[in-house]
């Protein structure tokens with residue numbers, strides 16, 4: 001099938017491209033990019049005037065819960081949520097049941113994703129067996145089966161010695177370790193940020209130091225082992241400073257931030273007790289969020305990820321202390337970035353494409369995608385004016401635990417192409 005996307009504003013920082021162009025997709029790849037392209041016989045013409053066309057968006061941190069917790073999400077329902085949000089690729093964390101710590105587990109996810117046929121699913125393998133932090137997982141076996149990176153997300157690797165072994169081993173394969181930084185002896189029963197929120201609510205605090213201490217440790221281990229370190233869901237101003245310093249030193253360190261840590265704070269919880277605002281790491285202070293917004297706009301933060309963490313209604317409709325940690329995020333990540341940063345002029349389109357498409361592929365060592373002839377036709381078409389209302393119906397995920405429910409946001413993806421397949425068609429998931 002061929003498609004001519006006519007008159008879209010193409011943004012691709014890899015090519016220095018920022019102009020209105022026509023793009024012809026033929027089969028699995030881009031056949032031509034230029035002005036005044038003619039639609040070949042039988043090609044579908046998609047009028048894209050006023051819209052932006054960018055390399056397919058990548059969310060490199062999602063939880064699809066398959067296998068083991070299919071009542072929260074499956075690879076199919078997760079893939080639908082990703083498509084709705086404008087993504088062509090996602091990377092799935094290994095805290096499934098069983099934990100994805102073998103080649104077979106990696107293969108299972110890739111097979112299920114192929115069956116769903118909507119997004120590329122790049123499984124992340126566990127660093128340690130069962131994510132227990134005790135024994136190295138079958139890293140080589142997982143890599144052969146298609147794992148893109150390694151992480152014990154959901155937990156910090158508590159032992160510095162174990163983390164050193166993990167990083168030394170993974171570095172031999174030239175892949176990144178994605179670190180969920182949490183010193184459990186400091187965070188213990190913490191459910192909200194330690195400080196004003198924990199004091200006012202009378203709940204156990206999860207201190208910023210619980211995250212920052214382990215970020216510093218892992219940066220030091222990156223220096224020792226030479227392993228690429230990617231810091232997951234960074235949530236504090238000081239954590240970001242540590243990453244900035246590591247980068248300035250020339251260490252192979254990158255980091256990511258979630259929309260909820262950019263646009264929500266602990267104050268939102270003190271007003272609402274909304275369990276959809278309970279997540280790991282917790283929402284921090286307004287000053288932290290402001291520092292993170294600055295970091296994502298100036299390029300110090302490499303990637304925006306959702307940490308899409310679906311949980312069933314009964315796991316959230318309960319007391320704050322016992323509710324599960326996490327929020328779904330795939331459907332509203334791009335709308336939040338557009339509404340809150342790009343439309344207000346705080347972030348350029350080029351920078352948006354860097355953090356949502358270019359850099360995640362680089363961190364995960366995926367094939368780059370460029371809006372040029374010969375590249376794979378993995379593309380996202382964005383309408384900066386279309387409004388979305390974040391309702392349970394808008395959320396394709398099997399779980400509706402979204403921290404942003406009730407908001408109306410301007411700007412969203414209307415169409416997605418994955419290897420030339422039209423997976424999101426005018427805002428609706430194709431199958």
Ligand SMILES: NC(=O)N[C@@H](CC(=O)O)C(=O)O
Pocket residue numbers: 063095153154155180278279280281307309310325326327
């Ligand atoms: N972020 C969360 O609050 N929860 C994640 C785990 C994680 O990302 O650490 C989950 O798997 O539910």
Ligand SMILES: [Zn+2]
Pocket residue numbers: 153154155180232233280281
């Ligand atoms: Zn995590």
Ligand SMILES: [Zn+2]
Pocket residue numbers: 061062063093153154307
């Ligand atoms: Zn996570």
